[in-house]
Amino acid sequence: EIPARTETSERMSRELKKRGFRFVGPTICYALMQAAGLVNDHTTDCFRHAQLAARVMKKS
Secondary structure (H helix, E strand, O other): OOOOOOHHHHHHHHHHHOOOOOOHHHHHHHHHHHHHOOOOOOOOOOHHHHHHHHHHHOOO
């Protein structure tokens, strides 16, 4: 199951709220991370998960 939030998105939300942003809960931050391609949220049995993981390994 794909999470709606992560520890990272919760930290991002707290930091943005400290900086004056209002409507930035951890779920919205995680959605932003998904849309920007910052997280690989495909399940491990999905063909796309392996493709994206391979791209990350090439860049490292």
